[in-house]
Amino acid sequence: MSELYDHPVRVGITHGDFNGIGYEVIMKTFEEHGMLEICTPIVYGIHKAANHHRKSLNIQDFSFYGISDADKAVKHHCNFINLTDVDVGIDPGKSTPAAGSWAVKALNRAMDDLQAGKIDVLVTAPINKQNVQGNEFNFPGHTEFLAAKTNTTNYLMLLVNEGLRVGTVTGHIPIQEVSSKLTVDLIVSRLKVMASSLLQDFGVRSPRIAVLGLNPHAGDNGLIGKEEEQIIIPALKKAQQDDMLVFGPFPADGFFGTGAWKKFDGVMAMYHDQGLIPFKSIAFHHGVNFTAGLPIVRTSPDHGTGYDIVGQNIADPSSFREAIYQAIDIYRHRKVNDEINSDPLKQMQKREKERDRH
Numbered sequence: 001m002s003e004l005y006d007h008p009v010r011v012g013i014t015h016g017d018f019n020g021i022g023y024e025v026i027m028k029t030f031e032e033h034g035m036l037e038i039c040t041p042i043v044y045g046i047h048k049a050a051n052h053h054r055k056s057l058n059i060q061d062f063s064f065y066g067i068s069d070a071d072k073a074v075k076h077h078c079n080f081i082n083l084t085d086v087d088v089g090i091d092p093g094k095s096t097p098a099a100g101s102w103a104v105k106a107l108n109r110a111m112d113d114l115q116a117g118k119i120d121v122l123v124t125a126p127i128n129k130q131n132v133q134g135n136e137f138n139f140p141g142h143t144e145f146l147a148a149k150t151n152t153t154n155y156l157m158l159l160v161n162e163g164l165r166v167g168t169v170t171g172h173i174p175i176q177e178v179s180s181k182l183t184v185d186l187i188v189s190r191l192k193v194m195a196s197s198l199l200q201d202f203g204v205r206s207p208r209i210a211v212l213g214l215n216p217h218a219g220d221n222g223l224i225g226k227e228e229e230q231i232i233i234p235a236l237k238k239a240q241q242d243d244m245l246v247f248g249p250f251p252a253d254g255f256f257g258t259g260a261w262k263k264f265d266g267v268m269a270m271y272h273d274q275g276l277i278p279f280k281s282i283a284f285h286h287g288v289n290f291t292a293g294l295p296i297v298r299t300s301p302d303h304g305t306g307y308d309i310v311g312q313n314i315a316d317p318s319s320f321r322e323a324i325y326q327a328i329d330i331y332r333h334r335k336v337n338d339e340i341n342s343d344p345l346k347q348m349q350k351r352e353k354e355r356d357r358h
Helices: 022-031 047-056 097-115 142-149 175-181 184-200 227-241 252-257 272-283 318-340 344-357
Strands: 009-014 039-045 065-067 079-082 121-124 156-161 164-168 208-212 245-250 266-269 288-292 298-301
Touching: 009 097, 009 318, 022 039, 022 047, 022 318, 039 047, 039 097, 039 318, 047 079, 097 121, 097 142, 121 318, 142 288, 142 298, 156 184, 156 272, 164 184, 164 272, 184 208, 184 227, 184 266, 184 288, 184 318, 208 227, 208 252, 227 245, 245 252, 252 272, 266 272, 288 318, 298 318
Parallel strands: 009 039, 009 121, 039 079, 065 079, 121 298, 164 266, 208 245, 208 266
Antiparallel strands: 156 164, 156 288, 288 298
């Protein structure tokens, strides 16, 4: 396994909305030279935008290293692929069509390189979900875009911070649609993705998953809604028949308020805010958004574009830095898991070739 740590992981980074705080958190992250020891970053962005933010923030002791292609990335440098030399009209703190268009172009270029094996993982700086909409991007967010790009139908948005991992059965949909979207099969499929991810991406053996109810007090035995009795409990029983360690449904308020989440490896919420509000309350500056179930590794910080604080030099890079760490850890966990479950003879031959090469 030691060869996993001999070579820094190649981390592709998309610049997100260039009018937001993406460049600030990227530069603040890699100002710490120790970060360049654990990974080789390749930023997909626009030089003029990067320089604008560097000057406005008065960042002196930092520079990007320009390369023409990801396979030319240099260790111990923050590599940068310039997408265009055209004046794109930088307007900090504003949502513009150009910012959305170039955010999508960065995503597409990075995904091409990821699928070609030129980078190992993808970390995405925040986008504006409105200005990216168009012919190339017609999705509620990164998660759905990446699922379509990789032809993945069963995936899960997973918010991660150390031992707290929260997924949601339904994603970016209006609250009034949540109940009608919930089915036994959907809940079970999401639980399968979470259980598999906890094993292969986080190294958790026999993961224990808590499932939240939909209604206040988890329905209170049918007094405050029937979804628990008619959908969620049958889903839990079906998952348990598939040998998954799932428990619940738990009332969301008491579950987080009492710290019960600490007894579990993962938490499955029924809808977006039910899971993300407590998660961000507990881990806002260090939380990471990870898309589980994809054949690729993608993470992002758990904050948005931060238009209101652009150029003030107050954006906290902690979540972005954690996204880098998580991407590297997940990549390595997957490699270890693949080796454990692969043909031992082939692995022995591979190790012998490695020894001969050195």
